[in-house]
Amino acid sequence: MEEEAPMIARDLILASIRNALAVTGQEAPRRRIVAERLAAHPVGVVPARGTLAPRQRLALFARMLEDAAGTLASVDSVDDVPAAVGEFLRRHNLPLAVRRGEDPVLAAVPWASERTLEISIGASDGEQLTSVSRAFGAVAETGTLVLTSGRDNPTTLNFLPDNHIVVLDARDIVGDFETAIAQLREKFGAEALPRVVNMITGPSRSADIEQTLILGAHGPRRLHVIIVGEP
């Protein structure tokens, strides 16, 4: 009985939609149109600002990120990441401790070079003040980071700590959302996206009290991006 009810509702809704559209759902041309669109996923209007050359793309990403109240540091290689993390933590008087996932790029960072920096690995339980993630990529047109869930970069690290540091390879910055989507599809397949894809544009905020914009609503108060290398 309990299992039956949902099927009835499903059929009722589909029948009601088909009745309203005056279709049966069996029309071959309609089915073809839908199948083709899902398979071909055509690209629509892409803003010109999303199609810049690598150097300008990086500059646009930096500008849009800062407009969204994110901050930024540039380093030559992953070897310089620990110093950049230490610099950020000291600047904000934060404890020299970060939590990260098992991402191979982050695992290859020579963390010991920043001697007093304490590193822990795993998801967040809300006790950590600062986390470090590696971005899957970033979109220049709006200064948006793209992060994917899993053991390498647990989702809780993006939301529970007060400060979120994101390591981003300069070559992973793309111009527009469509390119980022194509890369996701290429890496995971459209039928097997990671459990969560987070697109993050700046630190958490709210304007719910008299429309006064305040940073750090429920997610991180600070979003700091360390860009590694050249585009």
Next chain:
Amino acid sequence: MSNAASSSRFKDNVRAALADAELQSALKFVEVNFIARRKEVADKLPEFEALRDSARDIKNHTLAHLDLYLEAYEQRVTAQGGHVHYAVTAEDARRIVLELCRKLGAKTVTKGKSMVGEEIGINDFLEANGIVPVETDLGEYIIQIRHEMPSHIIAPAVHLTKAQVEADFRRVHTHLPPDRSMAEPEMMLAEARAVLREKFLSADVGITGANFLIAETGSSIIVTNEGNGDLTQTLPKAHIVLASIEKLVPTMEDVAQILRVLARSATGQEMSVYTTLSTGPRRAGDPDGPNEYHVIILDNGRSAMLGGEFRDMLRCIRCGACMNHCPVYHAIGGHAYGWVYPGPMGAVLTPSLIGLDKAGNLPNASTFCGRCEEVCPVRIPLPKLMRHWREREFERHLSPATVRAGLKLWSFFARRPRLYGFATRPVAWLLALFGRGRGRFSWLPLVGGWTRHRDFPAPQGATFQGQWRKRRR
């Protein structure tokens, strides 16, 4: 927090809203902030108008093939280990949520912002059944502790002043020192953050809405700024998504098109802070995320709208631009509309969902200035749709006798152009004479009810017909 509609008492609601000094003080921010911000970001994107066309076309295409996209979506969700539940009515949706919560042994439920949640009155229902729902969006949290409905679809507490929020926090957060300072909104936010952080970590189930459902991938999407929606769906053992049939979009590329007009139209941001695609439950090896992922797809009258003249309304992406630009909303706020969807989109949608007999006044609450349609990111012809409702209201004899008598009188003159001109010419001339100085009247005999809350513009001197004749010469 009952979501029983008071739309039938619209006129009383309006009178109360106009006389409410705190509401009027809070509302002035709407007109100033939202309009300027939207314009600024829209002007910065040369492709904005083309993207609006694209968003409209995607929605139209999806609606025309909705049955097939729904089937494709369901198949993908199931393949990823998620569950899709269908709800014909609000009652069905409530029952499904409760059954899931009971099966999971849930005592506390955190909630991200969901207009479908408001539509089905889920909070009241869960509470009545012994489950504690906690709204986690700051604005939604504020109205929950005030037992109110949202007054705006993206800024639910926009009708409140800082002082009112402070009073509510002092009333409810009794575990905190009574002499603490809350002089700045930052302090109130910090307080809410601390209170809600505990709820996030202890909740059994997280319920969110969905801005989109993607047929291609079986993903649901939430678009937020605070990060509360993400904590809501990540930390508990189960994530329940409340969505309605028109949230379907074919592909990720299609979502990219609509996202480019959503935040810009809503808050005037280039992009909201968090756009999250969720696909199924926690995977093998995942260190966090919910073990169960359920999507409840609500119809509640929408499929019937597909076949009629209100189909365009199903394109709505709930950005709130129409109310942000509406002179009627600026004057009365959202609560006067009497149900969960206010402003021009509410004036069209509410009669479809709860009936014209209960909400027939709402489509009349428009000056037909057309700004809502001008800014709508998916180009819904809102004034035209409100006009359809007015026609139906008249046809069904739902409008009051005085209105019908007035229209009859007017039509008597309108069908006799000479008589019409003869009667209106001296009035226009007199009003122009007396209104010459200021160009408007703050009071006029016989229409005091109209001029009490706004000025009456003075005519230019001649009637429209007269000016037309003169200029053609």
